Every structure is written in C-alpha cells, then in structure tokens.
Amino acid sequence: MNNLISLHNVGKKYANRYILQEVTIDVNSGDSIVFTGHNGTGKSTLLNIVGNLVKSDTGTIRYMPNIRISYVPEHFPKMNISASAYVENMAQIQGLTQVEAKRKSTELFEAFYMSNMIQTPIKYLSKGTLQKVAVIQALLVKSDVLLLDEPLSGQDSDSQRYFIQYVKQLNKEGTAIVMSCHEKWLMNTLSKTVYEIEDKTLVKRNDISERSLEYVLMSFDKGERLEIGDVGSSVKIEELVLKIEKQEQLVEIYAKRENSKMIVLKMMEAGYELRRMTDERMD
Incomplete structure (x- = not known):
C-alpha cells in the first residue's frame, strides 16, 4: 500500500x-x-x-x-x-x-x-x-x-x-x-x-454497517394534483429512507426492506401512486 x-x-x-x-x-x-x-x-x-x-x-x-x-x-x-x-x-x-x-x-x-x-x-x-x-x-x-x-x-x-x-x-x-x-x-x-x-x-x-445492504427501490407517480416538493418532510418519512430521487413526474425511494411497507402506506396516504417496486443490492 x-x-x-x-x-x-x-x-x-x-x-x-x-x-x-x-x-x-x-x-x-x-x-x-x-x-x-x-x-x-x-x-x-x-x-x-x-x-x-x-x-x-x-x-x-x-x-x-x-x-x-x-x-x-x-x-x-x-x-x-x-x-x-x-x-x-x-x-x-x-x-x-x-x-x-x-x-x-x-x-x-x-x-x-x-x-x-x-x-x-x-x-x-x-x-x-x-x-x-x-x-x-x-x-x-x-x-x-x-x-x-x-x-x-x-x-x-x-x-x-x-x-x-x-x-x-x-x-x-x-x-x-x-x-x-x-x-x-x-x-x-x-x-x-x-x-x-x-x-x-x-x-x-467506523460504523459502515450497511456495506452489503439488500434494499427496495420504489417508484411513485405524483399524480396530476401533487407537487413533489420536499417529499421526505412533507410525507414524514425522513428516518425511513436511504435516498430519495425526484424527477418531473416520478419519485424514487430507496429503503431497507423492513421500512418499505410503511413508506408505501405513507406515500399512498399522501396521494402518490406506486408504479414499481424492485429488490436491489448495494455491495
């Protein structure tokens, strides 16, 4: 080295x-x-x-x-x-x-x-x-x-x-x-x-505990009446997500599997529609 x-x-x-x-x-x-x-x-x-x-x-x-x-x-x-x-x-x-x-x-x-x-x-x-x-x-x-x-x-x-x-x-x-x-x-x-x-x-x-992390990628459609804005604070999911990516019409959320159900519920309650949900891996 x-x-x-x-x-x-x-x-x-x-x-x-x-x-x-x-x-x-x-x-x-x-x-x-x-x-x-x-x-x-x-x-x-x-x-x-x-x-x-x-x-x-x-x-x-x-x-x-x-x-x-x-x-x-x-x-x-x-x-x-x-x-x-x-x-x-x-x-x-x-x-x-x-x-x-x-x-x-x-x-x-x-x-x-x-x-x-x-x-x-x-x-x-x-x-x-x-x-x-x-x-x-x-x-x-x-x-x-x-x-x-x-x-x-x-x-x-x-x-x-x-x-x-x-x-x-x-x-x-x-x-x-x-x-x-x-x-x-x-x-x-x-x-x-x-x-x-x-x-x-x-x-x-030295707390990188999620080095090999299996996670879920969820894609949500904001619908016609919603503004994406600050999704984390507005939907109250900041502590549940690893990452949020916002595009013109879609919101993509990366999260641990154990938090995915709660995130989906909160996003749907806020008016977002789930379009895709896939398993991913971060090595």
Missing part, C-alpha cells in the same frame, strides 16, 4: 478564525475516505487542502512525487464553451492525444446520457448536466487520488449508478477516493472509512 498524501496537524482559518485545526490523516492507494459533518464545518475546505487547491495555515502536507489528482467540484463554473470542446481540451491537457481525447470523451458522454447536449455551451446546461461535465472531466485519465465534493448533486439515477460503478472499479484498481459527502446512501456505497469533522478536527467513525 503506497502512501500518497499525509497531512499532519493541519489547520485553516478564515477572518482570523480557525475552521480546521490539528487535522492529521494519511491517504493511501486503495483508500476510500469520506469527510462528513454539518454544513459549514469545513468539509469542502479540507478536500481542497488535500488536493493542494487551498493552502493550509498550519501543519505540514506531504505528497507522493509526481502524484496525479483529479477533482470533481460541487459547483462547476459556467463557461461560454461547449461541453465537447471543454472535455476534449481537458483530455489533451492531461496527456491524451487528440484521437484518444475524442474517443474517451465520446465514451463518457454516452455513459452519462448527455450525447445530445455536447455542443451546448456549458453556461446553458442545467445543474445536473453541469455536474456530469464535472464528473466526466475528472474521469478522463486514471488518477492516483480522486477527490469528490458532493458528486451526485443533481445527477439523474442512471448516471448516478454508472458513476458509482465506475468509481468503485477505480478504487479496486488502486485509486484512492476522498469524498466530501452528507448523503448516507453514497457514504455506505463508496466509503471504507468515515471521518466526521467535529470541533474543527477529524473524528474517525
């Missing part, structure tokens, strides 16, 4: 106030690490420090020589360039030939269901499609470390599934995954080690 990045007693402050202090962590090949915590605790800042995108104010950081780090930001900038031109240029900057860049970008655009949007200027893309571009540019070449900042934000369910499978395969091949995330679903799916940011430092949590 190769040591890729080492942080020792790292701290970061803004406006003379520390948001991170005495952070010590090693990132090794094959690791899959998640930083979690409440909003504003410094998850994204720590991820940027790990990636050498933000300088720390205290402590030391050591990187493996010639390390290759890829990054999926939470917010991708809107630019007046097409998705295709941007991704192909990024691929060539990262060392691919023009032919290789075209082949790899086409493969990823197809995998993420956005082939019909590649000539659209990035500034006109939706939030979910912007996030796909952010993911695609990070997957163009195999990296030593892949940094993910809330990577599923806005992505459709098919793209999410492909992304998770792709990243898990990279991790099996040795790429270290370091992720900022608040979604329990994604944490259970991708991470091996969870660190919570608490009192400005990292606290290790």
Whole structure:
C-alpha cells in the first residue's frame, strides 16, 4: 500500500478564525475516505487542502512525487464553451492525444446520457448536466487520488449508478477516493472509512454497517394534483429512507426492506401512486 498524501496537524482559518485545526490523516492507494459533518464545518475546505487547491495555515502536507489528482467540484463554473470542446481540451491537457481525447470523451458522454447536449455551451446546461461535465472531466485519465465534493448533486439515477460503478472499479484498481459527502446512501456505497469533522478536527467513525445492504427501490407517480416538493418532510418519512430521487413526474425511494411497507402506506396516504417496486443490492 503506497502512501500518497499525509497531512499532519493541519489547520485553516478564515477572518482570523480557525475552521480546521490539528487535522492529521494519511491517504493511501486503495483508500476510500469520506469527510462528513454539518454544513459549514469545513468539509469542502479540507478536500481542497488535500488536493493542494487551498493552502493550509498550519501543519505540514506531504505528497507522493509526481502524484496525479483529479477533482470533481460541487459547483462547476459556467463557461461560454461547449461541453465537447471543454472535455476534449481537458483530455489533451492531461496527456491524451487528440484521437484518444475524442474517443474517451465520446465514451463518457454516452455513459452519462448527455450525447445530445455536447455542443451546448456549458453556461446553458442545467445543474445536473453541469455536474456530469464535472464528473466526466475528472474521469478522463486514471488518477492516483480522486477527490469528490458532493458528486451526485443533481445527477439523474442512471448516471448516478454508472458513476458509482465506475468509481468503485477505480478504487479496486488502486485509486484512492476522498469524498466530501452528507448523503448516507453514497457514504455506505463508496466509503471504507468515515471521518466526521467535529470541533474543527477529524473524528474517525467506523460504523459502515450497511456495506452489503439488500434494499427496495420504489417508484411513485405524483399524480396530476401533487407537487413533489420536499417529499421526505412533507410525507414524514425522513428516518425511513436511504435516498430519495425526484424527477418531473416520478419519485424514487430507496429503503431497507423492513421500512418499505410503511413508506408505501405513507406515500399512498399522501396521494402518490406506486408504479414499481424492485429488490436491489448495494455491495
């Protein structure tokens, strides 16, 4: 196992106030690490420090020589360039030939269901499609470390599934995954080690109890008179679900089998119609 990045007693402050202090962590090949915590605790800042995108104010950081780090930001900038031109240029900057860049970008655009949007200027893309571009540019070449900042934000369910499978395969091949995330679903799916940011430092949590989880996927139609809105709070099922995905007409809910009956009852009471219910597995 190769040591890729080492942080020792790292701290970061803004406006003379520390948001991170005495952070010590090693990132090794094959690791899959998640930083979690409440909003504003410094998850994204720590991820940027790990990636050498933000300088720390205290402590030391050591990187493996010639390390290759890829990054999926939470917010991708809107630019007046097409998705295709941007991704192909990024691929060539990262060392691919023009032919290789075209082949790899086409493969990823197809995998993420956005082939019909590649000539659209990035500034006109939706939030979910912007996030796909952010993911695609990070997957163009195999990296030593892949940094993910809330990577599923806005992505459709098919793209999410492909992304998770792709990243898990990279991790099996040795790429270290370091992720900022608040979604329990994604944490259970991708991470091996969870660190919570608490009192400005990292606290290790080893409670990934649902590593091989059998679950139920339920699809509900909102009907003609309902607005999807915040399904979890409005239908009072926040504690019963693993993940909720909302589309124009459908709501997809992932949950443990023992909670599925109660969820169906509550959703139907609220006026939703059950369209599909299937068994799935999260390995």
